[in-house]
Amino acid sequence: MIEKDIDVLVGERLAYLRNKKGYTMRKVAEALSIDPSYISRIEKGHIPSIKILQSFAELYEVKLSDLLESGDGVSSIKIEVEYEWFEFVETMK
Incomplete structure (x- = not known):
């Protein structure tokens, strides 16, 4: 099995969560004060x-770490990220 890059997985999680909430890209863009085309780029792996x-996490009512690790119903693919990355995310909280 070929594992996907973390950027693609995060994008897929964001798209999943957006659809789960029933939000359009435009609605998310307005809520986050960013361009709708940027939402599309992010969901495609940027x-x-x-x-x-963090703004996405707050809007979708999940923890930032939920976007970066395996989660129920979000992705069955396990992500392996270096410990320093998680330490950085915890520091940013």
Whole structure:
């Protein structure tokens, strides 16, 4: 099995959560004050800043770490990220 890059997995999680909430890309873009085309780019694998990822997490009512690790119903693919990345995310909280 070929594992996907973390940027693609995060994008897929964001798309899943957006659809689960019933939000359009335009609605998310307005809520986050960013361009709707940027939402599309992010969902296709462009990783935004931690600040924007945190805004997504708040909008979708999940923890930032939920976007970066395996979660129920979000992705069955396990992500392996270096310990320093998780330490950085915890520091940013």
